[in-house]
Amino acid sequence: MKHEKQHWRKKSYQKVNLETKLLVVDQILSGQLSNNQASKKYEVPRTTIAYWLRKYSTLVQRNTGMSKNDEIKKLKERIEELEFQKDFQQDIIADMELITGVDMSKKSLPKTLAKEIEKKKKDRLKENGSMDVLGYLSKPSTKDSKHNKNKK
Known part of the structure; x- marks a missing residue:
């Protein structure tokens, strides 16, 4: 019997709370983890982590108040x-x-x-x-x- 390969099977992820997002972003920015390592460790797609990083950096820029x-x-x-x-x-x-x-x-x-x-x-x-x-x-x-x- 042959097993048929299932093409493009989407992986399901759990929702991540704000604390975990900030923890992941902090670990990446401090150099403790790379994007790939964080993606594997927290089971979150790399694109999502990249989005968090962009969002966090704009938040930090607003908080510092430097135009x-x-x-x-x-x-x-x-x-x-x-x-x-x-x-x-x-x-x-x-x-x-x-x-x-x-x-x-x-x-x-x-x-x-x-x-x-x-x-x-x-x-x-x-x-x-x-x-x-x-x-x-x-x-x-x-x-x-x-x-x-x-x-x-």
């Missing part, structure tokens, strides 16, 4: 802070390269950052004159600077 505009403002402030740090670090690298005479940035940094540092070095040399190996500035003579001011 999209506030979040954008906070991120812009963070970008400004990081840009300041980057400029400060590039200034230090440019100064060190001028003092030591060693091009560290070309060897160890991406090309775009190395170019920015090279530009900062050139600007420093134009402003301050040249630096020798010991880090002493050789500023243009006062006659040259007075002559340049008169030209302007």
Whole structure:
């Protein structure tokens, strides 16, 4: 006797209470379980768990009270802070390269950052004159600077 396969037999699930839903979502968000593990452990479809996660994240966002505009403002402030740090670090690298005479940035940094540092070095040399190996500035003579001011 042959057994006929039943196609697309829908699996029945029990209803899950709110506490269990929140427990599952919390375990997934904290990294204790993956979606697949939670699906097997609690016998809930993965799509249902994904729905719970979406619903929970919007609930959390409403409770924190952070609007999209506030979040954008906070991120812009963070970008400004990081840009300041980057400029400060590039200034230090440019100064060190001028003092030591060693091009560290070309060897160890991406090309775009190395170019920015090279530009900062050139600007420093134009402003301050040249630096020798010991880090002493050789500023243009006062006659040259007075002559340049008169030209302007």
